[in-house]
Amino acid sequence: MVIYGVALLAGCMMLGLIIGDMLGHMLGIDANLGGVGIAMLLLIFSTGYLKTRGKLPEATVSGINFWNAMYIPIVVAMAASQNVVAAFSGGLVALLGGALAVVLGLALVPVIAGKAPRAAAPNIPAARTEHLSTRIANR
Amino acid sequence: MLQSLLELFDKYHLVAAFAVIGLTMYAAYWISTHLTRGKLHGSAIAIILGLALAYVGGKLTGGNDGLADITLFTGLGLMGGGMLRDLAIIATAYGVRFEEIREAGMRGVTALFAGVVVSFLAGGLVAVGFGYTDPVDITTIGAGAVTYIVGPVTGATLGASSEVIALSIAAGLVKSILIMVVTPMAARFIGLDNPRSAMIFGGMIGTTSGVAAGLAATDARLVPYGAMTATFYTGLGILLAPTVLFIAVRAIF
Numbered sequence: 001m002v003i004y005g006v007a008l009l010a011g012c013m014m015l016g017l018i019i020g021d022m023l024g025h026m027l028g029i030d031a032n033l034g035g036v037g038i039a040m041l042l043l044i045f046s047t048g049y050l051k052t053r054g055k056l057p058e059a060t061v062s063g064i065n066f067w068n069a070m071y072i073p074i075v076v077a078m079a080a081s082q083n084v085v086a087a088f089s090g091g092l093v094a095l096l097g098g099a100l101a102v103v104l105g106l107a108l109v110p111v112i113a114g115k116a117p118r119a120a121a122p123n124i125p126a127a128r129t130e131h132l133s134t135r136i137a138n139r
Numbered sequence: 140m141l142q143s144l145l146e147l148f149d150k151y152h153l154v155a156a157f158a159v160i161g162l163t164m165y166a167a168y169w170i171s172t173h174l175t176r177g178k179l180h181g182s183a184i185a186i187i188l189g190l191a192l193a194y195v196g197g198k199l200t201g202g203n204d205g206l207a208d209i210t211l212f213t214g215l216g217l218m219g220g221g222m223l224r225d226l227a228i229i230a231t232a233y234g235v236r237f238e239e240i241r242e243a244g245m246r247g248v249t250a251l252f253a254g255v256v257v258s259f260l261a262g263g264l265v266a267v268g269f270g271y272t273d274p275v276d277i278t279t280i281g282a283g284a285v286t287y288i289v290g291p292v293t294g295a296t297l298g299a300s301s302e303v304i305a306l307s308i309a310a311g312l313v314k315s316i317l318i319m320v321v322t323p324m325a326a327r328f329i330g331l332d333n334p335r336s337a338m339i340f341g342g343m344i345g346t347t348s349g350v351a352a353g354l355a356a357t358d359a360r361l362v363p364y365g366a367m368t369a370t371f372y373t374g375l376g377i378l379l380a381p382t383v384l385f386i387a388v389r390a391i392f
Contacts, residue, residue, distance in 0.1 A: 009226065009229060009230055009233075010226065012229060013225060013226055013229050016229070023382070027386070032296050032381075034377065034378045034379075034381055034382045035296075036225050036228060036229060036292055036377050037374050037375070037377040037378030037379075038378070039225075039229045040228075040229050040231075040232035040374045040377070041232075041374070043229055043230075043232045043233060044232050044233075047233055047234075061233075064230050064233045065230070065233065066230075067226055067227045067229075067230035068227070068230040068231050068233055070223075070227045070230075071227040071228060071230065071231050072164070072182045072185065072348075073157075073160045073161070073164055073185075073218075074160075074218060074219060074223055074224050074227045075182075075186060075189075075219070075224070075227075075287070075288065076160055076163055076164065076167075076182075076185045076186055076188070076189040076219075077156060077160050077189070077215045077218040077219030078189075078219030078220075078224055078291060078308075079186045079189030079190045079193060079219070079308060080160075080163075080189035080190070080192045080193045080196070080205055080206045080207070080212075080215050080219065081193060081204045081205045081206060081207035081215045081216045081219045081220075082190065082193050082204075082205050082291075082301060082304060082305040082308060083193075083197060083203045083204070083205060083300075083301035083302050083304075083305050084190050084191075084193040084194040084197055084205055084305050084309075085193075085194055085197035085198055085205075091306075091309065092269070093265055093266055093269045093271075093280060093306055093310070094280075094283070094306050094307075094309030094310040094312075094313055095309075095310075095313055096265045096268075097261060097262035097265040097266065097280060097281075097283065097284045097310040097313070098262075098283075098284055098309070098310040098311065098312070098313025098314040098317060099313060099314075099317060100261035100262075100264070100265055100284070101257070101258040101261040101262060101284040101285075101310075101314050102314050102317045102318060102321065102344070103261075104257045104258070104260075104261050105254055105257060105258060105343045105344045106321070106325050106329055106343070106344070107329075108250075108253060108254075108257060108343055109250075109329045109330070109331065109336060109339055109340050109343050110328075110329045110330050110336075112246055112249055112250050112253060112339050112343070113246065113330060113335060113336045113339045114246070
């Protein structure tokens with residue numbers, strides 16, 4: 001049933017938030033510390049566990065995938081309910097911060113990649129590309 | 140007649156918000172395919188439209204919640220509020236497997252951590268340069284430079300003001316749009332022509348829509364490799380920004 005997927009997702013979220021809350025208490029910060037990230041890890045582990053046991057039917061998955069697909073629309077709704085007028089007064093911070101992150105990020109790609117194996121791109125095995133594509137498409 | 144329509148919208152505000160956002164998404168993807176020939180990703184345009192609508196709403200009402208301050212659109216506040224937003228973000232982790240991280244190798248993992256920390260530093264340093272001294276503000280803007288998801292989640296967690304959260308979303312948006320535009324041009328200089336560098340690129344930059352669109356414009360075969368590491372980025376950012384990175388910022392300021 002679809003609700004099983006939604007319930008699993010909701011359960012991971014609540015458990016993650018509880019752990020995040022406890023972490024906050026332990027570190028003396030009045031905030032939820034990484035509850036959402038912990039919930040993501042819980043979802044990865046629990047769905048992985050269920051899948052290997054064949055206990056994750058398509059209907060259950062669709063309960064999770066619906067919210068997965070709602071992610072961008074919800075982000076748009078979030079953007080539409082922000083205090084953009086106030087942000088405009090300091091808009092240069094956003095522009096420079098974002099741009100600096102891009103410049104530094106791109107500059108570090110060859111540093112971390114090291115010496116890239118030349119002409120590797122044409123050798124991408126077709127089967128593997130396809131395998132990955134379907135995996136991304138299913139997301 | 141008009142009055143009863145308004146009341147209906149107000150009464151079923153969440154449902155109305157779904158309809159409004161659906162229309163916005165449709166318009167955004169139409170603009171993406173017809174006016175930018177797919178060069179600018181539909182989701183990025185939708186977010187720009189959302190921010191523009193929030194600007195209009197804020198100008199009209201003088202309130203703090205953008206378009207949600209207009210009675211017709213109060214549902215946007217609930218739809219885009221913390222509860223549903225976090226649920227949807229957690230759902231994106233579905234399908235991610237830890238074997239994928241291993242496939243990306245140590246360099247991919249290094250890129251993931253370096254990407255989050257470097258972006259955070261970039262945003263944080265600019266915030267400090269502009270005179271922000273509150274650790275919560277600096278962390279939120281730094282997290283915004285990580286991605287436009289990590290920023291607001293971090294800001295909401297730490298209790299940042301709506302202005303700072305909007306700034307952090309804007310910073311993430313600037314990053315995402317820049318990546319879409321700049322990646323094909325930068326690809327040659329940074330050796331972005333093989334699966335390994337694509338995975339490192341995804342880990343360094345993270346913002347999934349930016350990486351997917353930027354790689355698609357560079358070489359479509361690289362998309363799954365970059366997107367694979369990029370999916371882990373937001374989760375890592377959400378895990379690190381309000382915790383380790385916030386504590387580090389608080390130790391300095």
